[in-house]
Amino acid sequence: MTLQPETQTGSVYVSSSPSPATATIDGSDAKQTTCSFSNVVPGYHTVQVYLPGYQAYSASIKVTAGAMASVYASLSPVQTWGSLRVTSSPSGASLYVDGIYRGEAPMTISDLATGSHTVRLRLTGYQEWSGSATVASGTTTVYSAALTQVQSPNYGAITVHSEPPGASVYLNGNLVGKTPVGSTLDLFSIAPGAHTLLMKLPGYQDYSTTVNVASGDIARVGGSLIPGGADILLGNVFMRITPLTVTGVATGEHTVTLRMTGYAP
Numbered sequence: 594m595t596l597q598p599e600t601q602t603g604s605v606y607v608s609s610s611p612s613p614a615t616a617t618i619d620g621s622d623a624k625q626t627t628c629s630f631s632n633v634v635p636g637y638h639t640v641q642v643y644l645p646g647y648q649a650y651s652a653s654i655k656v657t658a659g660a661m662a663s664v665y666a667s668l669s670p671v672q673t674w675g676s677l678r679v680t681s682s683p684s685g686a687s688l689y690v691d692g693i694y695r696g697e698a699p700m701t702i703s704d705l706a707t708g709s710h711t712v713r714l715r716l717t718g719y720q721e722w723s724g725s726a727t728v729a730s731g732t733t734t735v736y737s738a739a740l741t742q743v744q745s746p747n748y749g750a751i752t753v754h755s756e757p758p759g760a761s762v763y764l765n766g767n768l769v770g771k772t773p774v775g776s777t778l779d780l781f782s783i784a785p786g787a788h789t790l791l792m793k794l795p796g797y798q799d800y801s802t803t804v805n806v807a808s809g810d811i812a813r814v815g816g817s818l819i820p821g822g823a824d825i826l827l828g829n830v831f832m833r834i835t836p837l838t839v840t841g842v843a844t845g846e847h848t849v850t851l852r853m854t855g856y857a858p
Contacts, residue, residue, distance in 0.1 A: 601658035605630040607640060609666040614644035616666075620694065620773030621759040626666070632795040634761045636768055641693065642666035648706050651693060671706045673730035678702075679712060682739045686716040687779050694776065701733065714738055715781055717750040718809040749785055749806040752777040753792070754815045760792040760800070777813075792816050798835070823853035 606629050607616040613625040619638050622630055626642065635658045642650040647668040654662045679688055681698040688695045691710050695702055698714060707730045714722040719740040726736045753762050755772040762769050762778055765788055770778050772792070785808045792800040797818040804812050825832040825839070828848055832839055835851065852858045 601635070602632045603635055603656040603658055604661045605633055605638070605640065605654065605656060606661055606663045607642065607666070608664070609642050609644070609650070609668060611644065611647075611668060614642050614647070614666070614668060616640065616642045617774075619771035620776070621771050623774060629661075634768055634793075638771075640664045640666075642668065644668055645704070646671055649691070649693065651691070671704070673707045674704050675707055675728040675730055676701055676703045676733040677705055677710065677712075677726055677728050678733055678735045679714075679726075680735070680737045681714050681716070681722075682737070683716070683719075686714040686719070686722075686738075686740060689713040689715070694773070694779075696776065698738075712736060712738075714740065715779070716740055717781065717811050718743055721781075743809075747785070747808055748782045749808055750811045751780040751783055751788070751790070751804055751806060752811060752813050753780065753790065754778075754813075755792050755794070755800070756815075756817045757794070757797075760794040760797075760816075760818060763791040763793070765789055766791075783812075790814055792818065794818055796820060820853065823851040826850040826852065 607626055609626040615623055616626050617623050618630050618640050633656045635656050637653055637655050640652050640654055647670050650666040650668055652664055656662050678701040679698050686698045688698045705728045707728050709725050709727050712724050712726050719742050722738045722740055726734055728734050753772055754777045758772045758774045760772045772778050783806045785806050788804045790802055790804050797820055800816040800818055804814055806812050823835045825837055850858055
């Protein structure tokens with residue numbers, strides 16, 4: 594009998610010039626180039642490469658089960674740079690610069706290459722705002738945006754955080770992204786009602802919950818993932834790995850042992 598894995602994954606190989614540089618996939622799992630990311634769920638993912646003194650590199654790649662996708666980042670040196678401070682009214686809007694999530698406004702972003710940059714702000718209950726800002730060398734450019742409130746909004750949002758980060762997030766069975774390091778995965782334009790949210794991370798048990806979304810509101814989900822995959826021994830008999838429900842056990846006292854590499858039994 595040939596056993597098939599429940600979920601087939603692929604991998605991503607990242608190299609850069611110059612090297613080493615910091616590479617992330619979907620905003621998490623930071624590694625130094627040249628490197629490989631394994632157990633990547635099939636579909637489209639965003640690879641970003643950073644190196645101080647160079648412009649950030651970002652690319653969208655398609656990962657196929659059982660195959661390796663390759664990314665080569667040729668980094669361009671930043672000859673001059675400046676800073677950009679972005680404020681929003683109301684505050685707390687999610688800020689994206691050149692398509693990369695930076696945090697919540699107001700905030701200041703340093704070491705940006707001089708020239709034009711795209712700015713996008715998103716806040717539940719308000720229309721998405723986008724524009725461009727020109728950064729000058731050695732100065733801080735201040736950019737303010739007044740968001741327009743949506744009258745009688747007919748959608749909500751979900752923010753997702755996991756510990757540890759890097760978990761694949763599924764909403765109603767569809768992959769919607771990964772939880773980033775030090776931030777949240779923001780899901781906008783979510784229809785009101787109950788939704789099923791699932792987080793998966795290799796080496797950890799799946800985390801599943803029901804999220805109730807209200808119009809114009811933000812539902813926040815935070816999950817502390819529990820290590821999984823421990824060997825289960827009932828007495829001296831190996832039963833499989835966690836999580837597992839063991840049935841047909843005789844009445845009486847039994848010794849249950851859990852074993853996992855890197856952990857005391």
